[in-house]
Amino acid sequence: MMEGTADMGAPLLSAGGLHVGYGLTKVIRGLDFDVQTGERLCILGGNGSGKSTLLLAIAGLIGSNTGTLDYEGVSLHRMAHFERYRRGIVLIPQNRMLFANKTVRENLELACLSIGLRSTAVEGRLERVMGTLPFLERAASKKTGLLSGGEQQIVALGRALMAEPKLLLMDEPTAGLAPIWIDQMEEGLKVARREFDLTYILVEQNVRVGLANTDRLIVLRNGVVALTGESKSMRNESELFKAYLG
Numbered sequence: 001m002m003e004g005t006a007d008m009g010a011p012l013l014s015a016g017g018l019h020v021g022y023g024l025t026k027v028i029r030g031l032d033f034d035v036q037t038g039e040r041l042c043i044l045g046g047n048g049s050g051k052s053t054l055l056l057a058i059a060g061l062i063g064s065n066t067g068t069l070d071y072e073g074v075s076l077h078r079m080a081h082f083e084r085y086r087r088g089i090v091l092i093p094q095n096r097m098l099f100a101n102k103t104v105r106e107n108l109e110l111a112c113l114s115i116g117l118r119s120t121a122v123e124g125r126l127e128r129v130m131g132t133l134p135f136l137e138r139a140a141s142k143k144t145g146l147l148s149g150g151e152q153q154i155v156a157l158g159r160a161l162m163a164e165p166k167l168l169l170m171d172e173p174t175a176g177l178a179p180i181w182i183d184q185m186e187e188g189l190k191v192a193r194r195e196f197d198l199t200y201i202l203v204e205q206n207v208r209v210g211l212a213n214t215d216r217l218i219v220l221r222n223g224v225v226a227l228t229g230e231s232k233s234m235r236n237e238s239e240l241f242k243a244y245l246g
């Protein structure tokens with residue numbers, strides 16, 4: 001597995017001078033960053049700093065037309081959300097967006113609907129995902145809405161894996177979870193990364209979780225990078241908190 005930021009050829013994702021906003025509201029104001037294949041990038045920042053906006057723009061759920069945003073050497077600007085998903089950019093949104101009235105298995109299967117796989121291929125993926133996150137096998141026939149928040153977050157991770165992501169985008173996956181479920185989530189993520197060769201961007205408010213599960217971090221403030229560095233060198237770093245708070 002590749003670690004760090006050493007020269008590894010073309011990045012998987014590359015943003016240059018990226019601007020994203022909602023109408024007249026400018027949120028991301030000229031952002032530059034790369035994600036190398038195999039790398040784990042953490043994005044930190046206070047409430048409203050634009051973390052979710054950035055992930056939505058990478059996933060193609062909101063527009064981003066100023067600056068560059070390239071994935072596998074191709075510009076994403078004109079690429080529809082569905083096409084990005086098919087090519088391996090998969091978002092686990094902040095509110096998870098699972099189908100509460102469907103079973104865990106149905107939620108997993110639905111992830112493949114827009115990819116147009118044969119049912120035998122979906123079965124194969126189910127087996128692989130359930131083998132990676134055994135909780136999903138145990139909970140397969142349960143109604144998703146009846147599960148705890150932590151359990152649902154594992155379902156959301158499993159659903160993302162069903163799409164066989166190359167670049168997984170996670171928006172505060174541990175928010176609101178009890179400590180035991182934060183541990184489960186971190187463990188699930190480690191196993192998933194190993195089994196699926198994941199590259200990911202992890203947005204976190206939990207600084208400990210963000211730093212422990214990534215190689216490099218970016219702190220967003222006022223729509224630009226306030227601080228960047230290696231995650232392991234940032235622990236207990238007062239610089240980090242200064243960047244965070246401005």
Ligand SMILES: Nc1ncnc2c1ncn2[C@@H]1O[C@H](COP(=O)(O)OP(=O)(O)OP(=O)(O)O)[C@@H](O)[C@H]1O
Pocket residue numbers: 022025027045046047048049050051052053054094205
């Ligand atoms: N649909 C929208 N329309 C207009 N403005 C929006 C919309 N969504 C978010 N914003 C604004 O964009 C800014 C960034 O929001 P965003 O949700 O990206 O922040 P965040 O860093 O994810 O915050 P949090 O940590 O609370 O999730 C905020 O000022 C927010 O009010």
Ligand SMILES: [Mg+2]
Pocket residue numbers: 051052053094171
């Ligand atoms: Mg957010």
